[in-house]
Amino acid sequence: MMMNNHGRKHIVLMFPWLGHGHISPFLELAKKLSNTNLFDVYLCSTPANLDSVKKTSTNGGYLSSVRLIELHLPTLPDLPPHLHTTNGLPIHLMHTLKQALDMSSPGFSKILKTLKPNLLIYDILQPWAPLAARALGIPAVVFITTSVAAANNTYHVECTEENRKELGRVIECYNNSLSIILVKSFKEIEGKHADYFSVLTSKKIVPVGPLVVDPFVDxxxxxxxxxxxxxxxxxxxxxxxxxxxxxxxxxxxxxxxxxxxxxxxxxxxxxxxxxxxxxxxxxxxxxxxxxxxxxxxxxxxxxxxxxxxxxxxxxxxxxxxxxxxxxxxxxxxxxxxxxxxxxxxxxxxxxxxxxxxxxxxxxxxxxxxxxxxxxxxxxxxxxxSKVGEVVREKTKKMSVALRVKGDEEIDAAVKELLRLIYKRDGLHLEHEEEDSIDERAERFIKKTYQEMRMQG
Incomplete structure (x- = not known):
């Protein structure tokens, strides 16, 4: 098992919003980070969500590499514990769920104090999470699970006063991210959107790839x-x-x-x-x-x-x-x-x-x-139809490009995260660590080319 040159694995706490569309990419990123053998990764969510994660973990392969931490929300009259998730939540209770999550801030701070992570990776609907981390000297980085184009739209969309407040919270999450923002994307499709987002946020935009779950069949x-x-x-x-x-x-x-x-x-x-x-x-x-x-x-x-x-x-x-x-x-x-x-x-x-x-x-x-x-x-x-030939051909080329790239984005993101952790500790990323990450990427690319040649 490869350790970082400073003698230990770093603890990363991941804190997604309470919807499956957010938890799934957070879990996949957690697995990717854990597989580098540089991090011990924990994911924090409600028991209702973690029960669902446990049910699918055998197929998804998460529990072998990612540890789960329960966050208990206050039980409100209209929001019993089994509704502490967006899955099946009546639409009129969405605001109540967001309020309950906000009210769990003291409990989340207690988790931070107990776990003492080296890094927090949080979502776009918890602007108080990076503040709680900052109070304890813990670096915090936001991870956006939507497209970068949609994130850019946050700054320009016309909306009601209530929605404007909600978008303000999202932008606050961007602003509180420490120097970088992680995005679920890759340069080939969103390079120009990422450049513009960097201008809007004054942060370095770091893609982590598509984070597609490996296929499995129940x-x-x-x-x-x-x-x-x-x-x-x-x-x-x-x-x-x-x-x-x-x-x-x-x-x-x-x-x-x-x-x-x-x-x-x-x-x-x-x-x-x-x-x-x-x-x-x-x-x-x-x-x-x-x-x-x-x-x-x-x-x-x-x-x-x-x-x-x-x-x-x-x-x-x-x-x-x-x-x-x-x-x-x-x-x-x-x-x-x-x-x-x-x-x-x-x-x-x-x-x-x-x-x-x-x-x-x-x-x-x-x-x-x-x-x-x-x-x-x-x-x-x-x-x-003939009119769709261009689309079909472009889609094939995009698929091949993604397969060849492998974990290229993850490797670059790992370097950025290590730099943030080491900067807090007054250390720096060793050349040997950069080399080991680069070598892993080269091995993957060679392996992928060999497999593609064998497949014809």
Whole structure:
């Protein structure tokens, strides 16, 4: 096991926001940092979230390298402990959850005093976290799990007074980050956006790569992969809108008709709010739709192994809400995106997908509605039409570039984090440590090229 030249592994505490879309990239970054053997990494969240992490840890491989620390929020009348997560949280309780997290600040300070980490990596909705760390002389760095383009938009978006206060808290998190900001991205797609963000924040922007979870299949989901195995190469569209977003009945109907009109094979992951669990798929979709598409459509309720599906040779397109993690996964596996953004950072991400050339957007009408003809047209363009050839080719090239890069961004980020830690301790990064990180990157690149040559 390689130690740093100052004789010990550094303790890093990671503190994400309470949503799965934030916890997942924090966990993946935690695993990457731990795998360098330079850090002991801890992740702090509520018991409700950590229970979910433990359930998926066998497949995700987290608990072998990342330790978990519980943060207990105050129990409020409308917010019992099982709702201390965004997963399944009624939308009207989101503000209450944020308040409860703010009220947990004293408990978080106690964790800092007990653990005594060498570094805190925090999220964009806890502006008090870096202040608590600073009071104890602990360096703190913000990690942004959205696109850099969306982060830039924070400074320019028009919004209500209430939303302006919320954005002010986000900007405060940027400002309190110590000299650098970590971003889940890479230079090839967001170089110019990162340069602009650096100007806005007066910080060095440090990409850590796409942080895509390694594909795995739950035994219950083997039937999905078996179904794909029977389909032709790049003949199937994967349709999924994330774990925390739900389609309106109008959008559901238009997408269904659009998929039917496209004549493409498809896998569609359907989710309904927790209060609507009794809804049956056959009741939610247009009358007779299931029967008409039974030979080319597969429906999965709740959860599907997304990275495994995107990595399957039969998948040639991804109908997505353009959550940033989904965009990164599609790019890594070389699957063109059919963008249908819904809210938050997703419209910005969709524009970036089109700008980079790895997808096309299904543009809504003047009333914000999807139209089935447009859905069908974009699906066919991305999958088989001549107009989509450029997108398909660009997506393949992007996938190859990402595979070759490997952990290049992580290695550069590790150097930056070590410099911050050593600066606090009055030390400096030894040449031997820089060399060991560089050598690890070179070994990965050589190994990747060899594997690609073997695959033809």
């Amino acid at each position: 035994m219950k989901q083997n039937s999905v992969i078996e179904w794909l195995d029977r389909k032709a190469v790049r003949s199937t569209v994967f349709v999924s809108f994330g774990s925390e977003y739900f389609l309106s009945s109008d959008d559901l109907e238009e997408i269904a008709h659009g998929l039917e009109m496209s004549n493409m094979n498809f896998i569609w992951v359907l989710r309904f709010p927790k209060g609507q669990k009794d809804i049956k798929i056959c009741e939610a979709l247009p009358l007779g739709f299931l029967e008409r598409v039974k030979d080319r459509g597969l429906f999965v309720e709740g959860w599907a192994p997304q990275t495994k599906i995107l990595g399957h040779k039969s998948v040639g397109g991804f109908v997505s809400h353009c959550g940033w993690s989904s965009v990164m996964e599609a790019m890594k596996f070389g699957v063109p995106i059919i963008a249908m953004p819904m809210q938050f950072d997703q419209p910005v991400n969709a524009r970036l997908v089109v700008e980079v050339g790895v997808g096309m957007e299904v543009v809504r009408d003047a009333n914000g509605r999807l139209e089935r003809d447009n859905v069908a047209a974009v699906v066919k363009n991305v999958m088989v």
